[in-house]
Amino acid sequence: MALLTIQNLSLGYDSHTILEDLNFVVNKGDYLCIVGENGSGKTTLVKTLLHLQEPLKGQILIDDGLKKNEIGYLPQQTIVQKDFPASVKEIVLSGCQGQCGLRPFYNKEEKALAEKNMERMGISALKSSCYRELSGGQQQRVLLARALCATRKLLLLDEPVSGLDPKVTSEMYELIAQLNQEGITIIMISHDIAAALRYADHILHIGDTVFFGTKEEYIESDAGKFFLAQQKGGDI
């Protein structure tokens, strides 16, 4: 059974529809990359998947024992966070909030989970450092560790490498690929099509033409060919 099944989903704001009749399936262990031009509704799609926003039409079915609050989310950074006085440990721990319910304080298991995930992301040494003084790559690792505290199964990443330099970017991709190999399902938004094709196994292309399939199918498809040609011409 699929982890996520999206049926006839339409999304947008108020009466303004951005995307219509979207259908796709995410299975356990998949690495899905959502690509598309700016303004094609990638972030809106993720927000809808996370129930931060209601879909205009259609359904998002969650299965395989995944609970609604067991999705790890790596949002794009907000301005508020740029000068937020918080230690790395405090932020990673806040990923455990979902398990806490109404209990006011974290218990031992949650603290251990936070430690484990900081180690996994290689940021244990930065534990007491201040978030705002870290480099962009380190900040992303902190937020990734926090997301891992919230989930064991599914990570949703919204442009995880935006604003990072090439070296840190490839480190970040390797890290995500490694998590995928450990069995975590990944859904990533990106406009870096080259990386999407290198790491992902499924591609969802949204925009004027919508495509969903494996990456091999995508390279052969018209949407894929067009987008690839465009990016090669534009970016490099």
Place this chain on the structure above:
Amino acid sequence: MLDKLGMYLSYPFVRYALVVGILIALCSSLLGVTLVLKRFSFIGDGLSHVAFGAMAIAAVLNITNNMVIILPITIISAILLLRTGQNAKIKGDAAIAMISVGALAFGYLLMNIFSTSSNLSGDVCSTLFGSTSILTLTKKEVWLCIALSVAVIIIFFLFYNKIFAVTFDESFSRVTGIKAGSYNLMIAIIIAVIIVLAMNLVGSLLISALVIFPALSAMRLFRSFKKVTIFSAILSVVCAFSGMIISILAGTPVGSTIVAVDVFAFAICYIAGMIKGGMLK
């Protein structure tokens, strides 16, 4: 000088004022960090003007226990302001400015038209700058202040981790199942309560100072949310206490003295932060 202080402290109303002042300072600093970080620094100012307007209504209606009117009106305004912050036609800062000056103007207008007092400008001045109202609290008001302050402190303590999560990243906490909307609502109500309490201490024009200065000072020096919160609470209490003592001894107005001490403390923290930062580099 100590004799003079001792003499003042032997009056119960001075002791009440000190206790209430310290509690209010403690409460107001707790949420300061959240407000500053959420870019809501000005909300305190807006709400205090609303509270001023409400107080004018209470005065006109001749209601002696004016908390009955001020508290609900301020709470409702706080909820409206924080709610509209997310999806409103008039954006956050404009909405605050609109409500705050509107309330201020109507408050003064009401007081001017209907006031029975012979010393109108004195009345207005004391609601705006607090002057002596902290010393004239009745026993009932003192207990109300203490009860509300303790409630605020307990709630803050119990929900500390949730407040942190919602402040740092609202969408992430929504995804993990925190009802961010309810917590924003809770924060709004607590702010309103604090503002109404703090009106007694520093008057409605100076409340924002009480809320934001300790937080800003602490943010200069510390790097974790917990330390910032603790330090701003301590700093706020110390400033309020020394401000009140100075004002008793020097005969200066309570509110503005406390705020002056807060500003002074901020300057020290700012310099200390620069030195500390310089040493790290």
